[in-house]
Amino acid sequence: MNALAKVPGSVGVVAPGDMQFDDPLLLKSGAVIPSYSLRYETYGTLNADRSNAVLVCHALNASHHVAGTYAHDPKDVGWWDNLIGPGKPIDTDRFFVVGVNNLGGCHGSTGPATINPATGRPWGADFPVVTVDDWVAAQARLADRLGIRRFAAVVGGSLGAMQALQWTIAFPDRVRHALVIAAAPKLSAQNIAFNEVARQAITTDPDFHGGDYYAHGVVPRRGLRLARMLGHITYLSDDAMAEKFGRALRQGEFKFGFDVEFEIESYLRYQGDKFSTYFDANTYLRITKALDYFDPALACGGRLAEALKGAVARFLVVSFTSDWRFSPARSREIVKALLDTGKDVSYAEIDAPHGHDAFLMDDPRYHGLIRAFLADADTDRSAQP
Amino acid sequence: MNALAKVPGSVGVVAPGDMQFDDPLLLKSGAVIPSYSLRYETYGTLNADRSNAVLVCHALNASHHVAGTYAHDPKDVGWWDNLIGPGKPIDTDRFFVVGVNNLGGCHGSTGPATINPATGRPWGADFPVVTVDDWVAAQARLADRLGIRRFAAVVGGSLGAMQALQWTIAFPDRVRHALVIAAAPKLSAQNIAFNEVARQAITTDPDFHGGDYYAHGVVPRRGLRLARMLGHITYLSDDAMAEKFGRALRQGEFKFGFDVEFEIESYLRYQGDKFSTYFDANTYLRITKALDYFDPALACGGRLAEALKGAVARFLVVSFTSDWRFSPARSREIVKALLDTGKDVSYAEIDAPHGHDAFLMDDPRYHGLIRAFLADADTDRSAQP
Secondary structure, X not given: OOHHHOOOOOOOEOOOEEEEEOOOEEOXXXXXXXXXXXXXXXXXXXXXXXXXXXEEEOOOOOOOOOOOEEOOEOOOOOOOOOOEEOOOOEXXXXXXXXXXXXXXXXXXXXXXXXXXXXXXEEOHHHOOOOOHHHHHHHHHHHHHHOOXXXXXXXXXXXXXXXXXXHHHHHOHHHEOEEEEEOOOOOOOHHHHHHHHHHHHHHHOXXXXXXXXXXXXXXXXXXXXXXXXXXXXXXHOOHHHHHHHOOOOEOOOOOOOOOOOOEHHHHHHHHHHHHHHHHOOHHHHHHHXXXXXXXXXXXXXXXXXXXXXOOOOOEEEEEEEOOOOOOOHHHHHHHHHHHHHOOOOEEEEEEOOOOHHHHHHOOOHHHHHHHHHHOOOOOOOOOOOO | OOHHHOOOOOOXXXXXXXXXXXXXXXXXXXXXXXXXXXEEEEEOOOOOOOOOEEEEEOOOOOOOOOOOEEOOEOOOOOOOOOOEEOOOOEEOOOOEEEEEOOOOOOOOOOOOOOEEOOOOEEOHHHOOOOOHHHHHHHHHHHHHHOOOOOEOEEEEEOHHHHHHHHHHHHOHHHEOEEEEEOOOOOOOHHHHHHHHHHHHHHHOOOOOHHHOHHHHOOXXXXXXXXXXXXXXXXXXXXXXXXXXXXXXXXXXXXXXXXXXXXXXXHHHHHHHHHHHHHOOHHHHHHHHHHHHHOOOOHHHOOXXXXXXXXOOOEEEEEEEOOOOOOOHHHHHHHHHHHHHOOOOEEEEEEOOOOHHHHHHOXXXXXXXXXXXXXXXXXXXXXXXX
């Protein structure tokens, strides 16, 4: 069959695996996780010289389930399924793709809701703060165990992009291509401010119980719901919201009360309600902190180029015009730092109306760019025989 | 003394008054307020032909206390004191300035915390939803009682500007100058979304008790605090936050915990805490609804020019470049509608870094503009002798 004639498809039914690590992991905070487990999925086949592995790093509300579906739940499609699969821009006929739920997560990897072997109770408030650096360190150990010395590519959007960037700093010789999408080199005060409101919503919920709500048989659902509603505002552009909802009324006329009047209210309440039924509040808190703390230039006196000078990857940096959470200007900071230190970097600013969430959309220019960037990426020309 | 030599000063110690209204007020929602009281302040002297009155309309977190201080609390300076006083742009040596706490407020006018004469208990949840139209109707009755047939000017910023605009529509022959500052002709979906998150924070606070928290001896402080924190993010520009706080740390280094790390967190918590001690949650809910409902073009099939065609005032519209809550584009919608229907309108876009809050700042270009616009406003050339 001619490869060009293939219809891009799904990786099909997938199943996650769990990898147990019994070597203690020293975290950036100084805390130690004595042992932990990471949940992951893989799609495609690792080639003979192990040069075709692609790591996909997830952002706030995502997981190891990047592509395909589950046998028990065919509707549970991976969060980046439009990008990854046979014939898709990250082509699983060519690449061996790895998705992993980060340490501290709530989708199967060890996190605050996991039983702490030392106490026999959920970690809860005792689960340490984890950082992007820690996630990358844990991902590197997973790569070791999967026999992946060097990734053909590390890919991420938003917080996932921060992990891709950190890979090129912490393990420069283990990344041949870094795809840094809808990123920022560090959060702005406004970014931190939104995170802080979300955290305060959770920690001041009476059902939070200082983070040990598991023992009380409750979850801080009100706080999680507010955090998610607020998050959604920052993921969408003003224009996208105007386009999608505008001032459309739920019942066609003003009711002058506190029930839903506008469609946007209904949408936000729905999103908040749904999220609060499945996401762990302690994980949410820690992921927002990981975002706040990310600042690779800090150790280099604020000089990002200095922080990136050891990187050897080829970089693709992509931003979206309507993204006001991490605007194109933030991506250009990364591009400038890479250029200042002589790196191989391609940059594209995609004219897209969807805001920050554009990185998850199926835009042909954006996806075409990734496809082209990875055209030769499954062969490691520098690899030892 | 030569007027030009005067140093702009304060109106000094002021005292509010209360005006009781026993004529029922039919609200836009169809509800009726049988009787109510409005708290107000005045500065300067109403001239013989009553042509020098200026009404100042307040936004979300403000009141009738527009200028001057109180004898019992000299630090309680009026919220627009930098604009209003002897020799200031709204010169109380020339103008008779009126500030009024809106109906439904919590600074002395009848509102949800007021005792409902029909029950002997606070209005609470039974206090109706009030709109910008209702506020303007109530302000007009206050003007009647103060003997003001026609205002030299009606002035407001943000939600206050919406009231100024509504004055020119509801009572066109009672406004000679309208100052519409940092306004929008209606909220966007994103604006409504932020309001909805704030409302949900309040109404899902367990201490809200469906709005009848007064009887329980509590207030939904957690929710109010979150609402205020979120509000503050939208009042400041990203740049202003970066300038003021950046990523400055409270204690100089990361602590990897959930106490305050960044100065911006400390600022927001402080603002939220302070606000939650004095502002009434039911008032907050109603003010955000008044914002959501404001849409003078709605009754004219969305044609704002049509809604404004009866206005006879001279208009000054001012926006601020860094205002992302109500961006300059929103003010230009108003200007375009006014021009389309042949009104006398001046428009200025002030290059200011402070975001939405710029309308409260003492910017010489901005204040100079108001001063110039009002140069002849204390004389009503069309007035009957």
